[in-house]
Amino acid sequence: MSSLHDPGAELLIPADTAVHRLAPQCKVAATALFVLAVAGTPRGSYWPYLWYLLILGVIAALAALPPLTLLRRLVVEVPFLLFVLALPVVGAPPELTVLGVGLSEPGLHAAATIALKATFGLLATGILAATTPLPEIITGLERLRVPRVFTAVAAFMVRYTEVVLGELARMRTARACRGGDPRWLWQVREVAGGLGTLVVRTFERGERVYLAMVSRGYTGVPPPALTGAAASRGAWTAALAVPLLAAVGTVLG
Numbered sequence: 008m009s010s011l012h013d014p015g016a017e018l019l020i021p022a023d024t025a026v027h028r029l030a031p032q033c034k035v036a037a038t039a040l041f042v043l044a045v046a047g048t049p050r051g052s053y054w055p056y057l058w059y060l061l062i063l064g065v066i067a068a069l070a071a072l073p074p075l076t077l078l079r080r081l082v083v084e085v086p087f088l089l090f091v092l093a094l095p096v097v098g099a100p101p102e103l104t105v106l107g108v109g110l111s112e113p114g115l116h117a118a119a120t121i122a123l124k125a126t127f128g129l130l131a132t133g134i135l136a137a138t139t140p141l142p143e144i145i146t147g148l149e150r151l152r153v154p155r156v157f158t159a160v161a162a163f164m165v166r167y168t169e170v171v172l173g174e175l176a177r178m179r180t181a182r183a184c185r186g187g188d189p190r191w192l193w194q195v196r197e198v199a200g201g202l203g204t205l206v207v208r209t210f211e212r213g214e215r216v217y218l219a220m221v222s223r224g225y226t227g228v229p230p231p232a233l234t235g236a237a238a239s240r241g242a243w244t245a246a247l248a249v250p251l252l253a254a255v256g257t258v259l260g
Contacts, residue, residue, distance in 0.1 A: 018136040025245075026070035027138045030238035031147030033246035038135045040250030042128045044257045050120045055260035059127050062252055063134065070138050080133050084125055094118040141165045146235040167216075171209055178205060 021027075026034075041062075048055050067077060095114040135144070145165065148158050178201055217225075238246075 019140055020070075020072055020076065020137040022071045022138075024070050024138075026066060026134075029138075029246060030150075030242050031139050031143040031235065032150035033147075033238050033242045034135055034139055035144060035147040036151060037246040037249045038131050040247070041131050041253050044250050044253035045124055045127045045131075047254075047257045048120070048124065048260050051116050052260040053119070053123070055256035056123050056127065058256035059253055062249060063127070063130050066134055066249065070134065072134065072137050077130060077133050077137070081126060081129055084129055087125060088122055091118045091121050094121075143235070150235050150237070167209075167213075170212070171205070174208060174212075175205055 045059055067074065094117050095110040100111065139147070142162075142165070145158055145162050148161065149155075182201060
């Protein structure tokens with residue numbers, strides 16, 4: 008089945024494990040609370056991150072997730088980390104000399120803290136995406152009583168991101184058939200023009216979808232909906248144990 012019919016399928020790692028079978032609302036809540044616990048780690052305290060790594064490692068093992076796959080998905084934060092590397096250079100004194108280069112000690116702590124928190128937040132959300140299909144994540148948000156307008160926008164985004172990516176793939180194929188090669192710097196104008204065309208096509212498609220919805224009675228307010236089954240007390244206990252353990256490390260840190 009293509010990704011157009013199964014949005015986010017490329018992020019999911021199918022398996023029959025207890026983590027995969029856990030109710031999506033439990034996993035969404037546990038992930039959000041875990042990220043908050045990591046974000047609350049004091050600056051300059053680094054041992055709690057070993058504790059967080061142990062927690063995520065146990066969950067990844069229970070879910071039978073390949074560690075290399077999770078690590079490869081961290082590549083998306085590389086541009087952000089390049090920006091963080093500037094903090095030791097432009098930070099305030101006192102300074103440390105590393106290989107003959109003066110670096111700000113507060114800047115080093117700030118860079119390390121930001122990078123670690125971003126990495127562990129990305130790892131946690133990566134485990135969620137690897138064990139939960141995107142439609143089920145939307146279902147989990149609905150079960151958590153997230154305002155319907157947000158879940159409706161998220162559902163449209165999930166569905167039409169795949170549509171836009173399909174349109175982009177067709178445009179790239181058409182450009183290649185005409186001899187286009189975006190690898191060269193002098194073709195940046197052609198690439199920019201193609202992106203502009205994609206934006207226009209996306210806007211027009213959105214207008215057509217909206218008109219179709221209005222013709223079927225849409226009034227601008229998403230209809231109330233609550234999908235999925237309620238989670239058991241045991242499922243909530245198992246899921247919330249993860250952020251609780253993380254919070255212990257945060258408090259002790």
